[in-house]
Amino acid sequence: MMLNHRELRIFLAIARAGSIIGAADRVGMTQPALSRSLRRLEEALGARLFDRHSSGMTLTRFGEALERHAERIEFETARVLDEFQMLNGATAGYVRVGLVPSAVTTLLEPTIAAVSAKAPKIQVQVIEGGGDAMIAAVANGRVDFALVGNISSDFLPDMIITPVFEEEVCVAARPEHPVFKKSQLSLADLATSRWVLPEKGNAIWIGFDSLFRRNGLEPPAPSVSTNSVHILKSMVASDDYLTMMTRVIFKSEEAQGSIRPIPLTQALWRREIVMVRSHRYSLSPAQKLFLSEMSQQIQSAQQA
Known part of the structure; x- marks a missing residue:
């Protein structure tokens, strides 16, 4: 059987509104008309x-x-319409991208500026969050693609994964933290400190857990966990907490002297950032342009 696109649109409107009344306002139809449409779809x-x-x-x-x-x-219907607009010379479209905080810091603004210069009518929606949340957003269609810390492909069976760049991850604290006063700092010293960390499951947390376990130590339980980079930096800068994060995220705080990386080689590592997108969706011209400009920004950053 063939599904009626109009009835599917009405079905989605009802699902999003949570009622026939709310959906009627959204699609500009009467409630009886929506009820009849839904009944036909259910019967079919x-x-x-x-x-x-x-x-x-x-x-x-x-x-x-x-x-x-x-x-x-x-x-997919929206992508077809975008492509026809682009072919007709109307450089418009809609791009939904998910980014981990470090990518927001380094790539988002220059990429949007470059895209706007070439196609000012393109609209970009940005969702920021941890890698696990961004992968879920790709899987359920909330975003077209996402930049995340690399996670085992076993967890991404329906995804196309493309390596993008690497970034330094380190343990960080405020300069007054007691660890900076130790003449011979060790991982055991870090294990006894208070920690504020990203929520369990993302790439940074996995790296934190692995750091201690591969050195025969039990990973310390964080005093605070959060998906907010602002909270992480604020707590570390104001109290004796340790955290683990990509160094670029606290670049300005490091320059100002409010947060410093811990001078322990064992606690430094590099994580790979990958682009994740679903193989079920083709890229629209607007999305291809955004990815092209982002790739150029990445190349420029690596050459700098």
Whole structure:
């Protein structure tokens, strides 16, 4: 059977609004018309797509399955329209990119500036977060592609993974931290300190865990965990916490003297940043332009 795109659009509107009333306002149709459309779709599929409650409507497991496919169709339709606009000379389109904080710091602003100079009508939506959250965003279609710290490909079976660049990761603290007063600093000293860390599961946390375990030490439990780079830097700069982060993230704080890397070679490592995108979606012209400009920014940074 062929799915009706108009009915899929109405289905998504109801799913996002959580009610027929809310969806009617979004799509500019009457409530009876939406109800009839939804009924036809459910009859055609032979399944109930929503559970009705006094407070609204929630997706059934059949509805959740259809939502994933309907969103893919919606995304691909948008890409086709973008491509036709580009072919007609209208340099417009929409790019949704997920970035780990270090990539935001180093790549985002110059890339957007370069894209805007060539195609000022392109709109860019940026989602910042840890690598695990960005991979999930790629998987569910919230972003078109993401730059993340490399994670084993076993966790990314449906993804295209392209190495992009490497960055230095280190342990950092404020200059007044007691570790800087030790004449012979060791990992054991770091293991007894208080830590504030990214949330469990991302590439930095995995590197932190591995640092201690491969040296025969139990990784210390963090006093605080957060996905906010601002909180990480603020807590480290104001109190005797250690953290692990990419050095570029605290570049300005290091220049100002408020945060310093720990002088311990064992605690330094380089992580690979990769671009992750789903093989299920083709890239639109706008997305190709964004990736092209980002690649040039990466090359320029590596040559500097």
